[in-house]
Amino acid sequence: MKKYWIAFIVIMLAMHDNVSADFIFSKGRILKVSLSNEEEQVVHTAFGMFSHDYHAVFGGYAILSASSKLLIGTLGKGSEAEKLLDQKALQDLRLHPEAYVIKVQNDQICIVGSDKRGTAYGILELSRRMGVSPWEWWADAKISKMDSLVFKNGFKLFEYPSVKLRGIFINDEDWGLTPWSYLTHEPSKIKGQIGPKTHARIFELLLRLRANTFWPAMHEVSVAFYLTPGNKEIADKYGIVVGASHCEPMMRNANAEWKLEGTGNYDYVHNRPAILKFWEERVKQLKNSDNLYTLGIRGVHDGKMQGANTLQEQYDALTNVLKDQREMIRKNLNSDVEKIPQVFIPYKEVLDVYNMGLEVPDDVTLMWCDDNYGYIRHLPDSAERARKGGNGVYYHVSYWGRPHDYLWLSTNHPAQIYTQMKMAYNKGAKDIWILNVGDIKPGEYLTELFLDMAWNINAITDNKDGLDKHLLNWLAREFGQKKAADLADVMHEYYRLAYIRKPEFMGNTRTEEQDPKYKTVSDLPWDEQEIKSRISAYDKISEKVISLSKEIGATKQDAWYQLIEYPVRGATEMNRKMLYAQLARHGKASWEQSDKAFDTIETLTSKYNNLGGGKWKNMMEDQPRKQPVFMKLPHTTSTAPMPVSQKALVTLNGNQFSKFEGKVPVGHGLGYEGGAISLAKNSSVFYAVKKIKTDSVSIEVALAPNHPVEGKLIRFAISLNRKDLQVVDYHTVDRNEEWKRNVLTNRASRTVRLKVANASSTVAEDEIQIKALDEGVILDQIKILAF
Known part of the structure; x- marks a missing residue:
């Protein structure tokens, strides 16, 4: 009998050892963390974010302690965390920038990054696994409580990014981010100022989305990024690589800064010394920051360079510009110029010059652009793929320009983004991905999809099921598994209907066109049956959203409204407004139906701007640029017959x-x-x-x-x-x-x-x-x- 008791005790002890070997986050527990003061600033920033999340989820506190169970360190800094890794893990880390390893062993969890950003991403992976949404602040995705979270003994995760530099571009910020920042979130007497408090929130979002690059707002309506005290420092704090768009060489927002700090005309050909001085002042200022330098030159805003009229003159000027800029980098930043990230963007007329045979240094990344509507215009050929500097993509989910703006709702089809960016990656564009997100809101899901692909190009399987799963998981994280399936059907239809025609395009008008026929709302080429079918399709998803909203808990209502209800119902009402008007012009509907839809959009938008006790006041604008499509429509009668569509057999x-x-x-x-x-x-x-x-x-x-x-x-x-x-x-x-x-x-x-x-x-x-x-x-x- 004695030997059976001994066997039983051995088994129980083994079971106890296995349980205790797991690493467990528990409700109310003080979490002791080993993290050296010598770690880079962004590592401590990420730890501060995680500490906030840990308290929100478990109610306990994460504190620094010499004796700890959570060990954090960066490769090469001699941390206790690094000492726990085997040689294979260490070798893997050495091969990949911004990589991290998370390992659980004997009731300890260690996080080791290959560099400062890798460590930061590793820390915030714990927040992801606690269920914290990257949009916890930006879309009020409230953090849910947990009693415990177990990381099994032997758990190991090794991750690194597919795309080297990946991030967002704030653009056409006139109606959302700019007024919200300087009037609401960060009140300032300086009109158009987007300051460090706002940028801290943006950079926090980027860290949560595992992004590392930022192009600041660049239009005259907002104060230039580096002209606002504190912006540079907050970028450094969050470890963000700050770059600039295709018309902002050498980190200079020429559109806003030349008139303040330049001398003479912004003309390299005839005013070269002043231009070089203008650029060099900024380069010296950024000596100890992480930056991505855009090379070349365009006009003071989004136009061709001044002083060079013919393609040959532009070619000659750009050849010399590149030489001057490279020498400036070598002189002020690093004698090995190839160590400094640089990009050349063949955009619009610059593409014509590039195609003439312009010689761009081999270590400079070539960045290709879509046509502003999500279709990439050029993909790297074999010679471009072989370049040391590689290739990148600048992509839009928001745009101001011809043939029509889309600045209100974010409706680019996820499958369009996926197929375009996957093709770009497969063709070698894997060094820089930048997404033009407009004001960030309401493009939350598309932004995360884009950056998830940039982090791990293979995370989404290459078929419809893969994309469906990504959306389903996103919805489940935000609103729970039970709601996700119903919501996925709604969002699929939302994107499908907008793929046929975006809400902003429903007026059959065009922007920046001289032909007067495009300045007035007119009939779309759809017959009565097609119109009624489209109205019905939108009504179904809108009614479904209204019904589901009654089942959403109070803590999730604001996130629900921002991520689901406002975009779905806004798109529905825009279609109702325009399509009932088309029917009314032909005596087939009441104008009251169109007018009611206009009023509903105004009501929906007012509610958005009053969410969170006014947190989002001035963020949402339902009439950007006051385009005709956004207005209440005049009650007119059409003298032409209703369009007749050719029916397919x-x-x-x-x-x-x-x-x-x-x-x-x-x-x-x-x-x-x-x-x-x-x-x-x-x-x-x-x-x-x-x-x-x-x-x-x-x-x-x-x-x-x-x-x-x-x-x-x-x-x-x-x-x-x-x-x-x-x-x-x-x-x-x-x-x-x-x-x-x-x-x-x-x-x-x-x-x-x-x-x-x-x-x-x-x-x-x-x-x-x-x-x-x-x-x-x-x-x-x-x-x-x-x-």
Whole structure:
């Protein structure tokens, strides 16, 4: 009997040891942390954020102590945490900037970063695992309480970023961030000042999103970043790499600063000494900060450089500018100029100069841009991919300009962002990703999606299920697992309907166009049935949101309103306003319905600006630039008939193919009905249709309006029964009329006429073949228009 008791005691002790070997956060527990005072400032900043989160979740306090169970350190600083790692873990860390290891062993948890930011991200990973949303402050995503959180003995996590520099650009800040900052959050007597208190909140968000780079606001409506005391210091505190946009070389906001500190004209060709002095003053100021230097020169604002009129003159000037800027960096920052991050952005007319053969130093990153509407205009070729400095992307989810602004709601389709950025990464653009987020709000989800991809390009599987899971997890984190499925359906429809036409585009108007027909709201090319169907689709998701809002707890109501209710109901009411007006102009609806929708938008916006006791006052503006689409519409009567849409005899979504040849087509949820597919180069899909008993057939092929991936063409081939193969190119030229139509409708269309072989055959079906001849082909729909 004695030996059985001994065995029992041994088993119990082993079980006890296993339990005690786990690392456990517990309610009310004092958490002792080992963290050297010698660590960089951003590490202590991250620890301060984690301490706040720990108290909010568990009610206890995280304190620094020589005797501790949580050990934190940065590689090479001799910390106790580093001593607990094996050689494999240490070697992994040495290979990757901004990496971290989290390891649990014998009731201790250690966090070691490969550098200061890696350590900071490792600390804040604990906050993520406690359920703390990155939007806990920016969207009032209240932190939920927990009794305990267990990290099992042996737990190990090793992570590092896919993209080296990743962050956001505050832009067109006129109606949101600027007035909110200087009038509400950080009151200032200086109009347009965005100060360190505001930037601290932005940088905290970036750390939580594992971002490291920031382009400050740059328009005249706001005070330039470095002209406000404390901004530089707060960037240093949060370890943020501060850069600047395509028209702000050498960290100088020429738009705001030249008139204050420059001499003469902002003209490098004729006023070179003054320009160099202007730049060098800022470079000296930033000697001990982390910065990304934009090279080159454009105009004082978003226009071509002054003093150089022809392309050749611009080429000659830029060649000399690059030499001067590099010498300035070498002289003032580092004799090894390649140690300082630098970027050259071939944007608009600068792209023309680059294409002339401009020699950009090999260690400088080339940054490519989308067309402002989410379609990347150029992807690195083989020579550009081989560059030491690599490549990057500047991307938009907010834009002011032609053919129409979208500055109000954030409605870019997640699958558009995913497919574009994944393609860019695969083509070698993996050194810098910057997202133009406008005022940050209401682009919360799209910002996180973009930065999640930048952190781990493989975290989302390359199909619709992967994207659906990302959105579902995001919604579950914010509002709970039970609500997530219903909410996911709502948000999928929200993005699908806006993909067809954004709320800001519903007036059929255009901005900055001279033709008067684009300055007045007019009918969209939709008939009565299409209009009523769209109104009904929006009504369903709006009603669902209103219903679900009653089930959201009081602590989550403000987050719910910002992240879900306002954007969904705002988009719904904009569509109701514009579409009921179109019906009313033709005597098919009451003007009261349109007017009511306008009033509802105003009410919704007022509620937004009064959330949190006025925390967000001046943040949300439902009429940016006072565009006609935002106004209450005049009660007019149309003298023209109601638009009549051409009805397709058969409509097939891309994913309704009967078979394929080559690589498996991939669906990501894009398209007018969510059925678009990405078709690999030289791969084909086939569609079976009922036997066509005429000599020829007219077929419209609708595709996502991507730009060429390699070369100057983007083509598909189409045939009927594998005969009479026709090759079709659908690339657009710069900002021509077709491109404008394409980006307003998220669609490139081509109509072909195909001969029908053996029309009298008794075969039951014919077969349409679509073959991608180039990369980047995303097939949305095929419509048979006429036999």
